[in-house]
Amino acid sequence: MNPFTRRNALRALAAGTAGLTVTTPGRALAGTAGGARQRAFAAAAEEFAVPEPVLLAVSYLKSRWDYNAGTPSTGAGFGPMHLTDLRTVAGGGSHHDKGAEDPRGDTARTPLTVRAPEAAAAVPSLQTVDLAAELTHATPESLRTDPVQNIRGGAAVLAHYQRELRIDSSDPADWYGAVARYSGASDSTAAAFFADEVFGTISGGASRITDDGQAVRLDARPGVQPRRTQLRSLDLPAGQRGGVEAPTELSAEWIPAPYQEIEGGYGNHDKAERPRGQRITHIVIHDTECTYDAAIGLVQDPTYLAWHYTLRSTDGHIAQHVLTKDVGWHAGNWYVNAKSIGVEHEGFAAQGTWYTEAVYRTSAKLVRYLADRFGIPLDRDHILGHDNVPGTTPDTVAGMHWDPGPYWDWAHYFELMGAPLKSWATRATGLVTINPDFAANRPAFTGCESAGTACTLRGSSAVVLRSEPRVDAPLLPDPGLHPGGSPSTMDISDVGSRVSAGQRYAVAEVRGDWTAIWFLGQVGWFHNPASAPAAQPALGQVVTPKPGVTSIPVYGRAYPEAGAYPEGITPQELVPLQHSLLAGQKYVAGPTLPSEYYWATTFDASKHVVVRGETRYVQIQFGHRAAFVKLDDVVLGLP
Structure with missing residues (x-):
């Protein structure tokens, strides 16, 4: 099987077995199924009369059964059952923390000044730790930090939701409505997506070792046919998709970022005609450094900045703000912005929070869809974290953002996309x-x-x-x-x-x-x-300096030579970064890219120009961040 056929097969396998987790070969299970975590699920299921497969699968879709050291998720959820407590988690942030980059990254324009969002108010329906405390008589602190009490609390909440639906049944199929409500979703489409993923996990089964060494197993139950009609009993509004560019099975809505003139210019993104005008070659993964609601407020501000998608942590719900044909202001590097799609995930990289399984799954489906649509390879040369985007010039390197941070599970993410590492x-x-x-x-x-x-x-x-x-x-x-x-x-x-x-x-x-x-x-x-x-x-291939050259410059953007710019457009200076690629050194070669500059400094999009040069660049893995070298400066070959 050639690599392209194998890649498509892996994608199909991942799409069809979303509920399964396969232990990586060579990484043996460290625990024993039936241990303390497994017993805690069994005991809580019996105590609160919740079918054990339902309890296990709900927990898997929230936390993959992990404890996460008792710290909150990006959606303010704690423990294996993701009991939420917004009071204990910061709701503001600085979008983004510890970074001073200009998100537009275009030196032809005045840098944007980015303000901090206001903290969002706690939503009562997302304070499930309070409901769990009332139902179990456990303290909120123990429900957040003790995995056994957390599992009890989650089971009690599920049972409470089932009682409110007035359904008395031990059949897992009769728990669809309660599972959908446990998602915390505010519309029926998001709730259904979460519940369908839970019941897909019940059908396919799962097993893994948790982050604290607990072996947990959910045996496959392929015969369970959930009662999806129960969703109507939740009285949730229908999701509003509008013109969203996303897989139809995902919960998604169109919340547009305003493209309008403001005092001193316009905001908050640029109109374009991609991929007809420019190929889309990259997808950039971000976290918001603020709550979902705060991020939605920011992206609707014409004086702020805009990206393409925002994903909600609790249930993976997607909001699209900018059409993929247009250019968002999100990565701090105008060359990357012009060639990429920006996907923001509700989260706080600096606070050490963790990302929910729901948001990993939704994001993986969205990114795989976009990659297939635009012909973007599913690898780390093309699917970048914001922390992999290079500074544009030496003076911008220190201020570049570093999300989604070291706690984003890239290996799991690529497995979900059907392109395992x-x-x-x-x-x-x-x-x-x-x-x-x-x-x-x-x-x-x-x-x-x-x-x-x-x-x-x-x-x-x-x-x-x-x-x-x-x-x-x-x-x-x-x-x-x-x-x-x-x-x-x-x-x-x-x-x-x-x-x-x-x-x-x-x-x-x-x-x-x-x-x-x-x-x-x-x-x-x-x-x-x-x-x-x-x-x-x-x-793969590597780049080395051409023979006889002691060093070559490394760039943060792949811009054209000065002679390529038409009259009336000032050429962008080719400024090397602080580093050089020295003779005798080797760096992995990524894609070979055209030199382009998207001149878009006016509100009238009909005047925007894609400047194309003769110079070609090779993207390389130079440090933690990517960089670019001129193809004429290097030799491409095997290591």
Whole structure:
């Protein structure tokens, strides 16, 4: 089977087995099914007369049965059952935290000033921890932090919803309405999507080891046919799709961002004719750094900025704001903005919160749909985190945002998209794909709640690089983030010495359990023992400087040469970043891209111009962020 056929087969498999979780080969189960977490589900199901498969599947769609160290999700939910308590979670944020980037990233225009959103008021229907406390007589604190009490609370809430529907049945099929209500959705389409995913999980079964080492299993029940007509009893309004560009089975609505003239200019995105005018080559994954409601308020402000989609954490509901043909102001790099779609997820990367399974699933379906529609490969060269987008020029590098952060589970996300982070390579190739065990990989970051304080240890996609092959060696320096040569830090926002799952790098050296890769013009070491590998062999091409050249410049954008600009449009200066690609170094080659600049500085979209040059660029995995080198400066080849 060729790679393209295999990729399509994997996508079809993922779409048809959304309820299944397959244990990664080589990563053996650490616990035993029937342990404490499994017994807690069984006991709570019996105590509150909830069918055990329903309780297990609801929990899976909220948290994948994880404890998450008793910390809140991005939707203010706690524990395996995601009991919500908005009072204890910050509702404001700064969109985005610890970053000063201009989201438009176009030096032909005055930088945007980004204001902080106001905190959203708590919604009573999303305060399920209060209802659970009333039903179980447990304290809110224990319901948030004790997984056994949390599971009891979730079971009690489900049973309460079932009683309100006046349905007395032990048949899982008769619990569709209660499950839909547990989603917390505000419309029937979102509630139905959540309930359908829950019953898909019941049908297909699931098993995994949780983040705290608990083996949990849900045996497949393919014969369960849920009573979907119960949804009408919830009296939820129908979802309003409008002209949303999303799979029809997803809960989605059109909440437009205003394109209008304002004092001193216009906002809050640019009209375009993509892909006819420019190919869409990337999708950028963000988190909002504020609540869903606050983000919706911001994107409707013509003086603010706009992105294409926002996803709600509780149920994965989608709001689209900008048509995919148009250009959003979201990534802080105008070249990337002009070539990408921006997808925001309700969340707080700096606060160490976790993302719900509902939002992972909805996002994966949306991104797979967009990738198929626009011919975008499903890999980390094309599906970027905001933290992978390069600064445009040396002076913008330090202010670039770093969401969705090191707690976004890239490996799980790509599995849901049907493009798992696997490799055809069976032995050392000179390249590696970073792919740590998310649950077991727990870097000791700081600054989640306040500067310098230790973050709660939790699973992470990030692997930290050292300057030498030992655990106490300093981190690598990054002159873009730390001028003067000081080493990077373990602050949650500092990506100067950090790699992430799915990214590929060229191997510089191997010493025992340590692997060195080329990173920002230097060698970075990470612990990579065979017993617990943080990376796997990868396939691909690398770039090296052409023979006889000691170094070549690295750029943050792939703009045309000056001669390509028509009269009346000032050429954008080709300013290299702080780093250089030196002779003898290798970096993994991503796509070869045309040089383009989208001149869109006027409200009248008929005057917008796509400037195309003769120069071609290669996107490379240079550091944590991508970068661009001119094709004429490098040699493309095998490692």
